[in-house]
Amino acid sequence: xxxxxTRGGVYDNPLHESWIGPSMRELQLDGGCLCGTIRFECRSxxxxxxxxxxxxxxxxxxxxxMGVMWVHEHSFRFVKGEPNYHMSxxxxxxxxxxxxxSNCGATVVARNTAAKGILFIIxxxxxxxxxxxxxxxxxxxxxxxxxxxxxxxPTFEGQPKDEEMLSFATF
Numbered sequence: 001x002x003x004x005x006t007r008g009g010v011y012d013n014p015l016h017e018s019w020i021g022p023s024m025r026e027l028q029l030d031g032g033c034l035c036g037t038i039r040f041e042c043r044s045x046x047x048x049x050x051x052x053x054x055x056x057x058x059x060x061x062x063x064x065x066m067g068v069m070w071v072h073e074h075s076f077r078f079v080k081g082e083p084n085y086h087m088s089x090x091x092x093x094x095x096x097x098x099x100x101x102s103n104c105g106a107t108v109v110a111r112n113t114a115a116k117g118i119l120f121i122i123x124x125x126x127x128x129x130x131x132x133x134x135x136x137x138x139x140x141x142x143x144x145x146x147x148x149x150x151x152x153x154p155t156f157e158g159q160p161k162d163e164e165m166l167s168f169a170t171f
């Protein structure tokens with residue numbers, strides 16, 4: 001199976017219609033922070049999943065990238081505690097609000113002002129992070145030499161255009 005570009009330069013996802021895997025069905029996605037101050041529940045399809053290597057993701061992750069999973073915001077709720085939020089402006093007039101535990105510092109969720117109705121769950125906050133299956137890697141131009149890039153999935157040196165990001169999503 002190969003990822004191909006359409007006439008408009010957007011990637012055509014060969015898995016989009018035919019593959020029934022963890023990202024194509026509703027899952028129970030429960031999790032929380034490291035110390036247990038924050039707990040959440042979510043029942044949703046994983047709408048998109050990727051590794052982001054930008055500096056705004058490297059710093060809070062403490063590593064070379066941060067995993068990101070999109071879910072429907074209406075399917076998510078905090079059942080214990082609430083995160084504090086830090087806002088950054090990664091570009092293109094967007095604001096990213098990262099939700100983290102004020103006690104242990106773990107990032108659990110994020111919201112992007114450009115993605116209405118979508119919540120970003122950070123896979124390391126899940127009770128079962130094995131459901132994280134990235135569909136692409138972005139900002140690979142910012143990787144360190146020690147970081148490996150998965151060349152079996154599409155990679156982008158910077159921020160993909162909105163239509164490219166959406167071409168990997170399953171709503």
